[in-house]
Amino acid sequence: MVFDLDRAWDLHPQVSVRPEPFGALLYHFGTRKLSFLKDRGLLSVVQALASAPTARAACAAAGASPDDIPRYARALTVLARGDMLTERRPAE
Amino acid sequence: MTALVDLFEYGLDSPICLTWELTYACNLSCTHCLSSSGRRDPRELSTAEAKAVIDELEAMQVFYVNIGGGEPTVRPDFWELLDYATAHHVGVKFSTNGVRITPENARRLATNDYVDVQISLDGATAEVNDAVRGPGSYDTAMRAMANLADAGMKNFKLSVVCTRHNIPQLDEFKAIADRYGAQLRLTRLRPSGRGADVWDELHPRPEQQRELYDWLVAHGEGVLTGDSFFHLSAFGDPLPGLNLCGAGRVVCLIDPVGDVYACPFAIHDEFLAGNVRGEGGFRDVWRESALFRRLREPQQGGACTSCQFFDTCKGGCMAAKFFTGLPLDGPDPECVQGYGESLLTNRGAIPKASGDHSHQKVRVSIGRPPVSLCEESPLAGAR
Numbered sequence: 001m002v003f004d005l006d007r008a009w010d011l012h013p014q015v016s017v018r019p020e021p022f023g024a025l026l027y028h029f030g031t032r033k034l035s036f037l038k039d040r041g042l043l044s045v046v047q048a049l050a051s052a053p054t055a056r057a058a059c060a061a062a063g064a065s066p067d068d069i070p071r072y073a074r075a076l077t078v079l080a081r082g083d084m085l086t087e088r089r090p091a092e
Numbered sequence: 093m094t095a096l097v098d099l100f101e102y103g104l105d106s107p108i109c110l111t112w113e114l115t116y117a118c119n120l121s122c123t124h125c126l127s128s129s130g131r132r133d134p135r136e137l138s139t140a141e142a143k144a145v146i147d148e149l150e151a152m153q154v155f156y157v158n159i160g161g162g163e164p165t166v167r168p169d170f171w172e173l174l175d176y177a178t179a180h181h182v183g184v185k186f187s188t189n190g191v192r193i194t195p196e197n198a199r200r201l202a203t204n205d206y207v208d209v210q211i212s213l214d215g216a217t218a219e220v221n222d223a224v225r226g227p228g229s230y231d232t233a234m235r236a237m238a239n240l241a242d243a244g245m246k247n248f249k250l251s252v253v254c255t256r257h258n259i260p261q262l263d264e265f266k267a268i269a270d271r272y273g274a275q276l277r278l279t280r281l282r283p284s285g286r287g288a289d290v291w292d293e294l295h296p297r298p299e300q301q302r303e304l305y306d307w308l309v310a311h312g313e314g315v316l317t318g319d320s321f322f323h324l325s326a327f328g329d330p331l332p333g334l335n336l337c338g339a340g341r342v343v344c345l346i347d348p349v350g351d352v353y354a355c356p357f358a359i360h361d362e363f364l365a366g367n368v369r370g371e372g373g374f375r376d377v378w379r380e381s382a383l384f385r386r387l388r389e390p391q392q393g394g395a396c397t398s399c400q401f402f403d404t405c406k407g408g409c410m411a412a413k414f415f416t417g418l419p420l421d422g423p424d425p426e427c428v429q430g431y432g433e434s435l436l437t438n439r440g441a442i443p444k445a446s447g448d449h450s451h452q453k454v455r456v457s458i459g460r461p462p463v464s465l466c467e468e469s470p471l472a473g474a475r
Contacts, residue, residue, distance in 0.1 A: 014205070016153065016155055016181065018105075018106065018153040018155070019105075020104055020105055021102075021104075021105065025104070025108065025155075027155035027156070027183075029155075029156075029183055029205060029206055030205065032208065034108065034155075
């Protein structure tokens with residue numbers, strides 16, 4: 001799956017997120033794969049995806065600075081490739 | 093950048109996965125049973141207590157539990173607990189010898205996305221398997237796998253404990269798994285429970301360790317190992333997985349009576365952290381027990397620190413050392429550099445597992461008919 005920062009995304013419905021001191025753990029009940037978020041900032045971004053019109057907007061809503069965006073985009077790309085994220089049609 | 097494994101070393105708010113032996117009752121008497129199972133323990137958690145544990149796991153966001161035993165499916169409330177867990181967002185992977193995997197039960201399992209099944213088989217032929225797991229157990233496992241495949245269950249697991257007798261059969265195991273649309277899972281033979289009695293004659297020979305390592309490297313992530321072979325990483329490149337002893341850090345065990353141990357292979361008072369029946373429940377044991385806090389501190393490598401492979405093998409498996417009578421801060425008994433073997437010849441006393449629920453094979457006649465407990469003891473039934 002190709003990740004586009006300017007589209008709307010959400011967690012895959014079979015993915016469960018658990019905050020941890022270092023960030024968060026993600027578990028996909030369909031693929032049974034475990035993944036992780038290495039910091040709380042990234043966790044805020046992931047949690048903001050569902051209500052933001054684009055992933056870029058989710059970064060902004062989570063308080064990410066422009067310097068953080070490339071790093072978060074890379075992390076989200078990995079998550080999308082692992083089927084942890086799905087593309088979503090933005091709400092009208 | 094911090095490696096994930098370094099973050100895990102300090103422990104997690106909740107375990108990543110947790111093994112829960114639901115019962116010590118079992119229809120089989122495998123010679124290497126790590127929980128010395130056979131007979132049900134009368135103090136076993138009740139259905140209500142088990143559901144309360146599931147409620148806690150849901151609140152702690154434990155993604156899934158590995159349910160085992162004993163043979164978990166012989167518990168009359170097994171299916172009820174399975175449905176309860178998955179309805180409460182706790183995924184279940186359960187290990188079974190297949191005795192209750194009828195066509196009907198297989199269909200039921202295939203419809204639940206939050207259930208995974210692991211069929212135990214320790215030989216690719218009946219001869220090799222039944223020598224360890226008992227007569228008829230090969231046929232039972234094969235029938236269970238056929239039922240699961242017929243029901244449309246995809247990617248269930250064929251789980252094999254590696255011994256010196258079945259390491260020559262790795263390709264055959266893979267073929268069996270492929271035939272049923274299952275995924276092969278290989279795990280390490282531990283000297284735990286009754287495994288301590290047969291470890292010397294069953295554990296892989298040194299040259300077979302190399303064979304196993306090469307086979308695992310060749311098959312990569314397609315074959316699961318439950319991270320149980322990280323001691324083999326000292327052969328070269330680390331195997332896929334965490335390569336870390338997760339005891340008390342990312343895994344633990346709840347036994348049938350609610351006792352919480354650091355790992356499924358360490359049923360001994362030395363590794364007992366608490367009981368889920370305690371006031372703070374499982375959560376307090378996981379987060380507060382002195383034992384788990386100690387296990388989450390950086391471990392001392394002891395004699396291993398000067399070994400160039402310490403970073404990859406981390407001194408191996410705590411339970412394997414403990415139950416072979418080796419010091420915990422030294423090499424694993426199956427250290428591939430050979431440092432464990434010399435220690436084994438001079439090892440100290442071997443600790444006995446704390447509980448033994450094995451079927452009693454020998455019944456001693458005492459010359460009069462057996463009498464009921466209440467006739468023997470004035471306190472029977474009072475506790």
